[in-house]
Amino acid sequence: MNKNLLYRSIPKVDVLLENPAIQKMIDCYSRETVMEAIHMEMDKLRKFIANTSDEESVKQQIDLLVPHIACAVSDMHTPNMRMVVNGTGTVLHTNLGRAPVSREHMERVTALVSGYSNLEYNLEEGKRGERYSHFEKLLCKLTGAEAAMAVNNNASSVLLILSSLAKGGEVVVSRGELIEIGGKFRIPDVMEQSGAKLVEVGTTNKTHYDDYESAITEDTKALLKVHTSNYRIVGFTDSVAIDELIPLAKEHDLPVVEDLGSGVLIDLAKYGLTHEPTVQESIAKGADVVCFSGDKLLGGPQAGIIIGRKKYIDRMKRNQLTRALRIDKFTAAMLELVLQEYLSEEKAVKNIPVLRMITEPLEEVKRRARLLARRMRAYKLPAKIEVKPCESQIGGGSLPLERIPSMAVVLRPEKISVTELEERMRRLPVPIIPRTANDTIILDARTLKQSDIKLAADQLKEYEVLEKR
């Protein structure tokens, strides 16, 4: 078996370039891309030959060289970030992009950002304007706050607030609220970055009014409340509500800052969910500065929204850090559109995907689950296909104990394992991300869009995902 002969059987680059399929690729893409793919695939082939002495399999690989080059070229031009079908039932799935935005809002944003806009231009006065101006009044109207702004995300809000109000001084916070919220975002570490010194009071499960009172010194610059949105300490607990802290703060002329995490503007209890403290309540109780995420329960773009007394918000707007944390035009445009929906709660619940999903009646979810099951059965997919009740989660660190009754299509594959099926679903052109439990694949219909039904079933059929290979 002569390896040199095998190496020599690899087509030369000039010969490949004469190939009509390759020429077509050059026309469609570019000569550079195709050359890169050719060299990549030839390297692979050389490595293959180095590791085998089976002439027949080398021949096969050589026959596949042009199709492999085509795949490589097409891969280079396919974005890695793709749409996926969320079958997990977790509405705010941080790994899957948190809050989806509505197509209608996106189309309006697209129109705005694909040309020039008055992002920072005051059209009435013909001079420089503020990028927050598009949604500041709206936020004030909705929440009752005096002023508002927005930064890149809520972690940035905390950083900016503390840097603006408490740099070089102390901030008093309860031990029960010193949280980590995923992605290594820890309140104590952010405080340190801001240049404020953290003064922890109370214990993990109990913090009293007196604890705050005795921690206040000449160096105290603010009292901080953090809504422990991603966990609950249950049982023997006590914390000091914001309205109790206000008189204490007033007495010492200190601002009370509340990090709400998830910013809810509507009363979720109306829809059968646990009441989550709303932004309006926080302001009404007297919080001086309140911050929350744009893409948690608010259902908007990634952002950190900061509202409160004008004198504090003005200090933040002037802080040099703001320039580094500022939102871009996409976010500013999207925030305005999403906040406008809240002018009518009915419209918000209908037009903001996150709210629509968490408030959708079980009957509707069941209808989608049944449609999906029917389609899968019609395709005679080799699996036991059932529609069963399940529970969805809100996720994104919001309402951690909340479970929403939902309906799922439960698949028990007949020819392959659940692990294999889960992996194959993940590798589809439009990946399907399910939940797995008790040796079944669960597709929770609460997070499936109407268009996902056909997309999911058709892909399972077309790519023979459930067949033995």
Ligand SMILES: *Cc1c(COP(=O)(O)O)cnc(C)c1O
């Ligand atoms: C989620 C959360 C944050 C961080 O918000 P991002 O928008 O993800 O940066 C900060 N504080 C609390 C309490 C949170 O729940």
